[in-house]
Amino acid sequence: xxxxxxxxxxxxxxxxxxxxxxxxxxxxxxxxxxxxxxxxxxxxxxxxxxxxxxxxxxxxxxxxxxxxxxxxxxxxxxxxxxxxxxxxxxxxxxxxxxxxxxxxxxxxxxxxxxxxxxxxxxxxxxxxxxxxxxxxxxxxxxxxxxxxxxxxxxxxxxxxxxxxxxxxxxxxxxxxxxxxxxxxxxxxxxxxxxxxxxxxxxxxxxxxxxxxxxxxxxxxxxxxxxxxxxxxxxxxxxxxxxxxxxxxxxxxxxxxxxxxxxxxxxxxxxxxxxxxxxxxxxxxxxxxxxxxxxxxxxxxxxxxxxxxxxxxxxxxxxxxxxxxxxxxxxxxxxxxxxxxxxxxxxxxxxxxxxxxxxxxxxxxxxxxxxxxxx
Numbered sequence: 166x167x168x169x170x171x172x173x174x175x176x177x178x179x180x181x182x183x184x185x186x187x188x189x190x191x192x193x194x195x196x197x198x199x200x201x202x203x204x205x206x207x208x209x210x211x212x213x214x215x216x217x218x219x220x221x222x223x224x225x226x227x228x229x230x231x232x233x234x235x236x237x238x239x240x241x242x243x244x245x246x247x248x249x250x251x252x253x254x255x256x257x258x259x260x261x262x263x264x265x266x267x268x269x270x271x272x273x274x275x276x277x278x279x280x281x282x283x284x285x286x287x288x289x290x291x292x293x294x295x296x297x298x299x300x301x302x303x304x305x306x307x308x309x310x311x312x313x314x315x316x317x318x319x320x321x322x323x324x325x326x327x328x329x330x331x332x333x334x335x336x337x338x339x340x341x342x343x344x345x346x347x348x349x350x351x352x353x354x355x356x357x358x359x360x361x362x363x364x365x366x367x368x369x370x371x372x373x374x375x376x377x378x379x380x381x382x383x384x385x386x387x388x389x390x391x392x393x394x395x396x397x398x399x400x401x402x403x404x405x406x407x408x409x410x411x412x413x414x415x416x417x418x419x420x421x422x423x424x425x426x427x428x429x430x431x432x433x434x435x436x437x438x439x440x441x442x443x444x445x446x447x448x449x450x451x452x453x454x455x456x457x458x459x460x461x462x463x464x465x466x467x468x469x470x471x472x473x474x475x476x477x478x479x480x481x482x483x484x485x486x487x488x489x490x491x492x493x494x495x496x497x498x499x500x501x502x503x504x505x506x507x508x509x510x511x512x513x514x515x516x517x518x519x520x521x522x523x524x525x526x527x528x529x530x531x532x533x534x535x536x537x538x539x
Contacts, residue, residue, distance in 0.1 A: 189534050192325050199328065201297050202525050206335075209518045214284050216511045217277065219244030226403055226503040234276050234502045236407065240266065245277035246440055258497040259391055267370040275362070276398040276438045287338045294331040298324060329529050336522045338517055346512040348399035359395040359406055366390050379525045389491050392407040393444070401409070401508040409500040413441045415493035437498055443490035 223243035228250075230236045235257075238384040240250030266272065366373035373390040393408040530537040 169450070169467075177488050181511055188532065188534075193534050195529060196298070196324055196328060199525055199529070200295070202290065202521065203295055206518055206521060207288070207295065209514055209521075210284065210288050210291065213511050213514050213518075214288060216507045216514075217244060217281055217284065219246070223248065224505055224507050226505060228405055228501050228503050230391070230499065230501055231466070232525065235499055236405070238264075240503075242274075242403065244270075245281050247272040247274065247275055252405075252423040254392075254407070256392075256407070256409055256497055257498065262421070264373075264394070265370050267368055270368050272364055272368050272396065274396060274398070274403075276345050276348070283342045285343070287335055289329065290335055290338070293455045294328065294335075295446075298328055298331075325529060325533055329526070329533065332522060332526050332529070336526060337520065339522065343512065343519060346398060346401045346508060346515070348397060348404075357442065358397075359393055359408065360442050362395060363444075364394040364396065373399075389444070389493065391494075399502070402502050402504045403508075405501040407501070408437075408495045409497035410444065410493045412498050413494055437495040441492050441494060444493045445490055451476050458477075 170392060209292055221243060223241045225241045228238050228240060229234055234253075235255050236251030236252060237255075238250065240247050240252070247266060248271045249268050250264075252264045254264065255261050342347070373392065389410060389412055393410055395404070395406040395408070397404045416435075525533070527537055
């Protein structure tokens, strides 16, 4: 296609076409008007950052199952960590016990660590955008904005185009932050991430008593804690999953078999009751490396109704963390949810900032004559 080149114009197929005088006036006005909007967005992000800051005494959250006392206690969140807590358990498949989080070995919540990183990135990005688009010293060479560059080296639309691209990145970062606080949808299918991201026994004082069992590939003996303690974020709430574990190859006594046969005893029914999981019980803690979700596959056992969930292994018999796996059954499963006021406020603020950015992006795209890209 033939392309005409005129003085002061860019190539016709370039995204930076010289605007008409009216469009240039509208762009100049809108870019200047967005300065106040972006400054307010920055202040809002700073407020969000403060809500996740590690400031004592933190947020004390109650953990209690409704209508019963299977789980009763509290935890304290400071920033992205659970620094202390006491939880009383009265599970039907385990003796009554109390779990105390070791203050010297706090629990790091991986979703909140990622959220903190995203908020830091968003603030840095917005600070750079404001300083580059609206320099405080227009005469300095290092503080020139794209619109102040010479017309021969930079198109007229470069300032608006730069601002548009930066707002798109900022909008994506805020959308990811909102998705973290919203968490995964609550579905009936089992989420196997607990098999690699359960809290290590060393985070408790005293540590959980573990039994020595053999892993399913014969790579030697390893320890199996009696319970899986897994924390996640959902709808801006801290969600605790407790699972009572039993080695898949544990012998079943004659009395137990007889009780199941005549109906005087029965297993607790839940969505993970008839599955065998490859559990990495020697993890270093919550949110460590290699916490990829597992996949479901048929078991090699004789019971065709039993399935096995494993992680994506890097070697036979080991999880993605390199720790040995143990085949386990989930005897009992309990979910406890505790709303976090700071996280709820954080989610509301981020949603409002996302709407503000979306409006600014739509206005800028309309004046530039472009289609808004998500």
